[in-house]
Amino acid sequence: MFYTTYKCSPQVSSHTKGFLTLNGFDKGEDGGAPSECDNHYHSNDIPVVALSTGWYNKGSRCLNNITITANGRSVVAMVVDECDSTMGCDNDHDYQPPCDNNIVDASRAVWKALGVPDDKWGGMDITWSDA
Incomplete structure (x- = not known):
C-alpha cells in the first residue's frame, strides 16, 4: 500500500491551524x-507532543x-518527538502510516488540560504557536 508523504508543513504563525491526535509516549505504546x-x-501524565x-x-x-x-x-x-510525515509502516513507527503534514500528536495530559471528554479523544482541530 502506498501513502501520501510530506516534507513540509503549513507556515507557523501565532495561530497555526493543526489537527490534534492522541499518542502514547510510554514504552510499548503507539508512539x-x-x-x-x-x-x-x-509519561502520558505530562503534556508532551510530537510534531x-x-x-x-x-x-x-x-x-x-x-x-x-x-x-x-x-x-x-x-515537543519531544517527530510525527514522521515521510516514513511509516515499520517497527519504529508502530506500523502506522505516515503522519499528515498538520499533526500535533499529544499525550493524554494535553487532552485533559484542554477539557476534552475522554470519549471525544482522538482527533480535533486546534491552533498552536511556539510558547
Whole structure:
C-alpha cells in the first residue's frame, strides 16, 4: 500500500491551524520507539507532543514548549518527538502510516488540560504557536 508523504508543513504563525491526535509516549505504546529529541520515553501524565516532520524541522523545536489552543482553553506542552510525515509502516513507527503534514500528536495530559471528554479523544482541530 502506498501513502501520501510530506516534507513540509503549513507556515507557523501565532495561530497555526493543526489537527490534534492522541499518542502514547510510554514504552510499548503507539508512539513506537523512544522520542527523537532525547531518546527517552515520556509519561502520558505530562503534556508532551510530537510534531509533523515539517514543524519538527529537523529537531529545531526539540524540548521547547508550544501553546495549544482548543475547546476554549490553552495548554503548554513540550515537543519531544517527530510525527514522521515521510516514513511509516515499520517497527519504529508502530506500523502506522505516515503522519499528515498538520499533526500535533499529544499525550493524554494535553487532552485533559484542554477539557476534552475522554470519549471525544482522538482527533480535533486546534491552533498552536511556539510558547
